[in-house]
Amino acid sequence: MLRKIYLLFGFCPLYIVAQFPLQTAVLQLVNDPQLAGANWSICAVDLQTGDTLAAFHAAKQLPAASITKLVSTAAALEVLGPDYAAKTQILLDGQLKEHGVFHGNVWIIGGGDVTLGSRYFNESGRELEFLNSWVKIIQNQGIQYITGQIIADASAFGYDKCPVGWERLDMGNYYGCGSYGLNFFDNTLKLTFQTGAPGTPLVLKNCYPTEFNYQLAIEAKAASVSGDETFIHGEPYNYQRVIKGKLPANRTAFEVKGSMPDPEQLLAQMFYQELQKQGIRVDGGSAAVRLHPQLKSQRSENLNLIHTEIGAQLADVVYWTNQRSINLFAEGLVRQIGAAQYGMGTYENGLRVLDSLFLTWQLGTNGIVDGSGLSKVNRMSASQYVHLLAVQTQKNHFQVYLKSLPIAGQTGTVKNLCKGQPGEGKVHAKSGSINGIKAYSGYVDAANGHQIAFAIIANNYPISGAAMSKKMEPLLNRLATYQALPK
Numbered sequence: 206m207l208r209k210i211y212l213l214f215g216f217c218p219l220y221i222v223a224q225f226p227l228q229t230a231v232l233q234l235v236n237d238p239q240l241a242g243a244n245w246s247i248c249a250v251d252l253q254t255g256d257t258l259a260a261f262h263a264a265k266q267l268p269a270a271s272i273t274k275l276v277s278t279a280a281a282l283e284v285l286g287p288d289y290a291a292k293t294q295i296l297l298d299g300q301l302k303e304h305g306v307f308h309g310n311v312w313i314i315g316g317g318d319v320t321l322g323s324r325y326f327n328e329s330g331r332e333l334e335f336l337n338s339w340v341k342i343i344q345n346q347g348i349q350y351i352t353g354q355i356i357a358d359a360s361a362f363g364y365d366k367c368p369v370g371w372e373r374l375d376m377g378n379y380y381g382c383g384s385y386g387l388n389f390f391d392n393t394l395k396l397t398f399q400t401g402a403p404g405t406p407l408v409l410k411n412c413y414p415t416e417f418n419y420q421l422a423i424e425a426k427a428a429s430v431s432g433d434e435t436f437i438h439g440e441p442y443n444y445q446r447v448i449k450g451k452l453p454a455n456r457t458a459f460e461v462k463g464s465m466p467d468p469e470q471l472l473a474q475m476f477y478q479e480l481q482k483q484g485i486r487v488d489g490g491s492a493a494v495r496l497h498p499q500l501k502s503q504r505s506e507n508l509n510l511i512h513t514e515i516g517a518q519l520a521d522v523v524y525w526t527n528q529r530s531i532n533l534f535a536e537g538l539v540r541q542i543g544a545a546q547y548g549m550g551t552y553e554n555g556l557r558v559l560d561s562l563f564l565t566w567q568l569g570t571n572g573i574v575d576g577s578g579l580s581k582v583n584r585m586s587a588s589q590y591v592h593l594l595a596v597q598t599q600k601n602h603f604q605v606y607l608k609s610l611p612i613a614g615q616t617g618t619v620k621n622l623c624k625g626q627p628g629e630g631k632v633h634a635k636s637g638s639i640n641g642i643k644a645y646s647g648y649v650d651a652a653n654g655h656q657i658a659f660a661i662i663a664n665n666y667p668i669s670g671a672a673m674s675k676k677m678e679p680l681l682n683r684l685a686t687y688q689a690l691p692k
Contacts, residue, residue: 227259230683234676235261243666248587249659249684251651252595258657258687259680263591266572266584269644269662270637271530271618273578273585278523278609279593280562281538282602284545287520291318291541293387295339295512297346298353298505305349310489310500312508313472315359315387317550318516319537322389325525326517332390333414335514336479342512343485354489355480356500357473359386362540362550364495366441370580377439377446379462381579384536386550389472390414392465392533396448400427400456407452416471421463422447427454437463442495469493520605527609527635528617532577539576566596578637590646590660598656610635610647613681619645623678623685631685634659641665643673651687659684 227249235245248263250256257263281289293316299309322332367376367383375381382392397411405427412419425435428451435450444466452459465471473491480487494501516522526534543554556574563571572584597606611617614629618636622645623629634647646660661680666673 227680227683227687230680231259231261234680237676239668240663240666240673240676244664246587246662247660247680248591249649249657250591250595251655251687252598252658253655258684259659260588263588264586266570266586266589267662267664268581268583268639268642269578269585269590269646269660270639270642271532271578272590272635272637272644272646272660272662273573273575273583274526274530274535275590275593275635275646276559276573276585277535277538277576278526279597279606280542280559281519282523282606283562283600284542284558285519287518287523287602287605289519289541291320291516291537292316293318293321293514293516294510295342295514296508296510298508301347305347307346307348307351308353309351310353310504311343311351311355311476312504313355313357313387313476315357315361315385315469316516317362317384317386317388317537317541317544318514319384319388319391319534320517320522321387321514323391323517325391325529325531326521333475335389336476337483339476339512339514340479340483340485343480344483346511349485351480351485351487352489353487354500355473355477355487355491356494356497357387357469357476357491358494358501359469360494360498360501362386362544363552364442365552368536368552368575368580370574370582373438373440374436375579376441377437377448377463379464380532382464382533383441384533384540384576385468387469387472388533388537389468390465391531392468394419394463394465396421396461396463398452398456398459398461400452400454400459403428403454405454407448410458414471414475416444416465418444419466420445424449425451427452427456429454433459433461435461437461439464439466442467467493467495469495520602523605524609528611530577530618530636532579535576535578537576566593568592568596579639581639581642587646587660587662590662591658594646594648594658594660598658607633607648622674623681626678627682628678628685632681634681637662638670640670643670643677645677645681649681649684649687651685653688655687657684657687 246265247261249259296312439446470493477491539555540550544550547554610633611619613632614624637644644662649657
C-alpha cells in the first residue's frame with residue numbers, strides 16, 4: 206500500500222481526486238481571494254485504501270516551520286528507539302591523597318542530553334538541584350579539596366553554532382537556543398526587567414542562572430502593550446546581545462527568556478561555584494574544552510567514572526518536542542542520531558542520517574537542514590510529509606509517535622484549532638508557524654473509521670497566522686467528517 210501511496214504523491218493531477226468532495230474544500234481554500242499570492246502544498250490520503258482524497262501542488266517543496274519536527278522525531282525513534290536515554294558523565298582525572306585532597310581535575314562529559322535541568326522534566330524551582338546532587342557525589346568520594354579544575358567537555362557533539370538558515374533575530378531568544386553536547390536548564394537565561402512609563406528604557410534587574418559574562422545592550426522600551434514584544438539578537442558563543450522591541454509599561458518585574466551563549470562554560474562555572482559554596486575548595490576554577498582544547502589532550506586515559514546522569518527516555522522527549530514544539534529538543538534529536546551512527550553529534554552527521562532515512566523510507570530528496578523547522582531553508586512537500594506519516598504507521602513505535610502529536614481543540618499547540626467543531630478530538634497534528642508560513646500535518650480519525658494522513662502548507666499569505674488557521678479549519682473539519690463515496 207505504501208508504494209501505491211508514494212506513486213500517487215508524485216503524480217497527483219486534480220482529475221484523480223476531483224471525484225471526492227474533499228477536493229472542493231481544497232479549491233475553496235486555495236482560491237480564497239484574501240489569500241491571493243499564497244504558495245501551497247496540500248495532500249491527504251486514506252491510509253486504509255491508499256486513495257488520494259485531496260491534493261494541490263502536492264509535490265511542491267516548501268519551508269513548513271515546525272511540522273519539520275515530524276521528521277526529526279520519527280528519525281530519532283527509528284535510529285535510537287523509544288527507550289533510549291542520553292547520558293552525562295562525571296569523571297575524576299587524578300589521585301586522592303591524605304586529608305581529602307584530590308590532586309587532579311573533575312570532568313563533566315556531555316552526551317547531548319537535552320533534558321538535564323529542563324523545566325519539562327523537573328518541578329519549577331528545582332531544575333538545578335542536580336548540581337547539589339553532583340556535589341554530594343564528590344563528597345562521597347572523600348574529596349574535600351580539589352587542586353585542579355572543573356572541566357566541561359561537550360566536544361563529542363562538535364561546536365556547530367546553529368543550523369543553516371537560522372537568523373540572528375531568533376538565536377538570542379529562548380526558542381532559538383542551540384543544542385550542544387552539554388545542555389541544561391533548557392539552555393535558557395531568565396531575564397527580569399523593571400519597566401517605567403511608556404517610551405522609557407527597560408532596566409535589567411536580574412539574570413538567572415547568573416551569567417556574569419552576559420552583556421545585554423537594551424534598546425527595547427516600555428510601551429502600552431499587554432505582553433512580551435521583544436527580540437534578543439545574538440549568536441551562540443557570543444556574549445554580546447541586543448534586546449529590541451517593547452514590554453508592558455509600569456511593571457516591577459517582567460520576565461523575558463533568552464538563550465545561553467555557552468552552556469558548556471556556564472555549567473562548569475556553576476558546578477565550581479556550588480562546590481565552593483558547600484565547602485569544597487577548587488584551586489583551578491572552571492574551564493570548557495571549546496575554549497581550552499588542549500585540556501582534552503592532557504587528560505589521562507584512566508579516568509575514574511563516579512557518576513552517570515541518565516536523561517529522560519526518548520519517548521518522553523519526543524512527546525514534549527511535538528506537544529510544545531520545543532526547538533531545542535528537536536535539534537538535540539538530530540545531533541543524537543548523528544552521534545549514534547557516526548560517533549560525533551554534529552549537524553553534518555545528523556543530516557547524513559536523515560539522507561539515509563529518506564532513501565529507506567522512499568521519501569525522495571531530503572530538503573531538511575535542521576530538526577526544528579526554524580530555518581526557512583528547509584524544503585519538503587505535503588506529499589513527502591504524508592508518506593512519512595504513512596511509513597510510521599508500520600513501525601513498532603507508532604503509538605509513541607502518534608501519542609506525541611497534539612489533539613485539535615484539546616492539547617498542545619493545536620488546543621484552540623477546530624475547538625467546538627467536527628475536527629476537535631479527531632485531528633492529531635503537528636503545527637508549524639513562522640512569519641509568512643503556516644502548516645499542519647498529522648493524522649485524522651475519519652467518520653468512516655479510516656485513518657487519513659494529511660499535510661497543509663501555506664507560504665507568503667497576506668493575512669495573520671491566526672487568521673490563516675481559521676481559513677484552514679474547514680478543510681480539517683471535512684477530513685474529520687469524511688465518508689467514502691459509493692463505488
